[in-house]
Amino acid sequence: MSTIVLLLITGLGLGALYFLVASGLSLIYGLMGILNFAHGSFLTLGAFAGWELARRMGGDSWVTLFASMAAGAAVGAIVAAATEFLLIRRLYNRHIEQVLVTVGLALASVALFDGIWGTDPIYVTGPAWFAETTEILGARVPNDRFVLIAVAVLVLIAMVLFLRLTRYGLIIRAGVENRAMVTALGIDVRKAFTLVFAIGGAAAGLGGVLASHYFGYVSPQLGGSLLIFAFIVTVIGGLGSLTGAAVASVVVAVLQQFANYYLGGTGDLVVVLLLAVVLLVRPSGLVGRLA
Amino acid sequence: MSETILSVRGLSARIAGQQVVEDVSFDVPDRGVTALLGRNGVGKTSTVKAILGLIERQGTVEFGGERIDKEPTFTIVQRGVGYVPEDREVFSGLTVAENLRLAERGGAVHRERVAALFPDLEARASQLAGTLSGGQQQMVSLARALLNENRLLLVDEPTKGLAPLIVADVAAALAAAAKLAPILLVEQNLQVVRQLASTVVVLEGGRVIHTGSAQALLDDSDLVTSLLGVHGAKSEADS
Ligand SMILES: Nc1ncnc2c1ncn2[C@@H]1O[C@H](COP(=O)(O)OP(=O)(O)OP(=O)(O)O)[C@@H](O)[C@H]1O
Ligand SMILES: [Mg+2]
Numbered sequence: 001m002s003t004i005v006l007l008l009i010t011g012l013g014l015g016a017l018y019f020l021v022a023s024g025l026s027l028i029y030g031l032m033g034i035l036n037f038a039h040g041s042f043l044t045l046g047a048f049a050g051w052e053l054a055r056r057m058g059g060d061s062w063v064t065l066f067a068s069m070a071a072g073a074a075v076g077a078i079v080a081a082a083t084e085f086l087l088i089r090r091l092y093n094r095h096i097e098q099v100l101v102t103v104g105l106a107l108a109s110v111a112l113f114d115g116i117w118g119t120d121p122i123y124v125t126g127p128a129w130f131a132e133t134t135e136i137l138g139a140r141v142p143n144d145r146f147v148l149i150a151v152a153v154l155v156l157i158a159m160v161l162f163l164r165l166t167r168y169g170l171i172i173r174a175g176v177e178n179r180a181m182v183t184a185l186g187i188d189v190r191k192a193f194t195l196v197f198a199i200g201g202a203a204a205g206l207g208g209v210l211a212s213h214y215f216g217y218v219s220p221q222l223g224g225s226l227l228i229f230a231f232i233v234t235v236i237g238g239l240g241s242l243t244g245a246a247v248a249s250v251v252v253a254v255l256q257q258f259a260n261y262y263l264g265g266t267g268d269l270v271v272v273l274l275l276a277v278v279l280l281v282r283p284s285g286l287v288g289r290l291a
Numbered sequence: 292m293s294e295t296i297l298s299v300r301g302l303s304a305r306i307a308g309q310q311v312v313e314d315v316s317f318d319v320p321d322r323g324v325t326a327l328l329g330r331n332g333v334g335k336t337s338t339v340k341a342i343l344g345l346i347e348r349q350g351t352v353e354f355g356g357e358r359i360d361k362e363p364t365f366t367i368v369q370r371g372v373g374y375v376p377e378d379r380e381v382f383s384g385l386t387v388a389e390n391l392r393l394a395e396r397g398g399a400v401h402r403e404r405v406a407a408l409f410p411d412l413e414a415r416a417s418q419l420a421g422t423l424s425g426g427q428q429q430m431v432s433l434a435r436a437l438l439n440e441n442r443l444l445l446v447d448e449p450t451k452g453l454a455p456l457i458v459a460d461v462a463a464a465l466a467a468a469a470k471l472a473p474i475l476l477v478e479q480n481l482q483v484v485r486q487l488a489s490t491v492v493v494l495e496g497g498r499v500i501h502t503g504s505a506q507a508l509l510d511d512s513d514l515v516t517s518l519l520g521v522h523g524a525k526s527e528a529d530s
Binding site: 167173177182185187 | 343345363364365368369374376380382383384385389392393394396435439
């Protein structure tokens with residue numbers, strides 16, 4: 001029982017990280033039709049930004065943690081918005097080129113991070129409470145998992161409210177369905193493109209800081225390794241669907257944890273099999289587009 | 292003769308490498324309804340989309356005396372163009388109220404006008420537009436265009452696939468709209484054309500083959516047959 005609880009909560013924590021990456025990927029694809037391979041770089045950069053700030057603030061306090069989360073989100077948002085504005089936008093409606101630019105950016109940024117911070121992992125510590133565990137039904141669960149889950153849930157709620165209640169949310173939802181008709185109503189949909197990149201970048205940057213605490217280190221490879229699973233999550237959840245991304249994040253991460261434990265470390269294989277099954281049975285994803 | 296609100300000169304457009312609009316020229320007067328006619332697939336929808344910049348185009352398009360043929364779609368629309376696309380294109384995942392709210396461009400918004408024309412929509416404000424009937428979706432699509440203060444409406448086959456009673460509703464709504472702004476109307480139903488239009492432009496193979504008075508065309512059933520490949524609408528209109 002305690003093993004199951006531990007695997008479940010750890011899976012939820014990992015799922016929270018997947019969601020923070022996949023939510024942006026899914027929104028960007030849904031609105032703009034671009035698979036953003038540079039999304040992992042936003043995460044890595046957010047993680048380094050958070051670490052740089054934490055290092056300067058000193059003290060492994062909660063204040064430092066929240067400040068580094070804010071810094072990671074801010075840097076992720078700014079860099080993502082700049083990427084859209086300076087690179088993606090110039091290739092308007094040229095999807096192959098847009099995707100190639102994001103691939104190039106992903107490769108170049110890893111090299112850049114290597115140059116700045118070195119290739120070795122940099123170890124990260126959070127508040128003392130993070131290193132402790134909480135007992136739930138006999139399982140000793142590392143505390144950072146709870147923060148991960150709570151943040152991801154808050155981000156999901158914030159995104160849903162934003163999409164439901166604001167004018168830009170309305171524009172994004174409509175644009176996911178029919179971008180040309182949005183422009184035919186007199187709306188400059190390009191502003192929504194930049195905004196979606198900024199929101200996705202903020203979530204990824206925030207995810208980067210949290211990932212550094214989950215794994216215990218930052219490295220230039222951090223984003224790339226999470227990005228692969230985030231892509232799988234995005235496809236399984238249905239490209240363009242936020243709730244789909246949330247559900248698929250949890251399913252994929254929990255499945256991965258259980259398979260790794262009970263089926264001799266086959267977590268990644270099981271996830272790929274799940275992807276294949278979903279693509280065969282429901283090519284539009286679990287939830288389908290929208291919502 | 293009234294002034295010209297939209298002047299199209301030598302307009303050409305391609306879709307997927309195929310020439311769908313070829314050297315099209317015509318004027319839309321600044322009052323009344325101008326019908327854009329032609330058999331299926333002659334390029335009516337493409338012409339409207341080219342005017343709006345929804346497909347790539349060459350040639351000159353002047354709206355209210357100003358060039359708009361190099362502008363992106365959203366600024367053309369902001370100049371005061373309302374667009375009712377073929378097949379309605381309502382946002383099916385948005386509610387009726389959200390569809391209308393999205394269409395509000397700022398400036399004067401005429402919610403009461405739309406509520407008076409389409410009372411049904413108010414009752415269905417929170418229904419998802421995708422679950423509306425075809426006729427109700429057409430009302431949403433028309434309402435989106437009529438909410439704003441426009442100087443021109445581009446309306447593409449608003450009666451397509453609708454039952455006769457709904458066609459009459461749509462025609463009545465268009466007649467009301469035509470009092471507020473000139474309309475370029477693509478329409479297959481010649482009875483509706485006869486009821487609304489004063490001028491006609493007929494396309495064939497992406498080119499203009501006839502322009503003139505609507506009545507003169509519709510009264511000449513041989514001409515209707517040769518230009519549109521259908522029998523004249525005179526008897527229908529009289530019934
Ligand atoms: N997306 C597209 N891809 C390829 N060809 C297209 C596309 N859209 C339109 N066409 C072609 O362009 C030509 C003109 O089409 P258009 O829709 O403008 O005609 P239309 O006069 O509006 O026809 P209808 O009366 O059936 O609505 C047609 O031959 C059509 O096959
Ligand atoms: Mg058409």
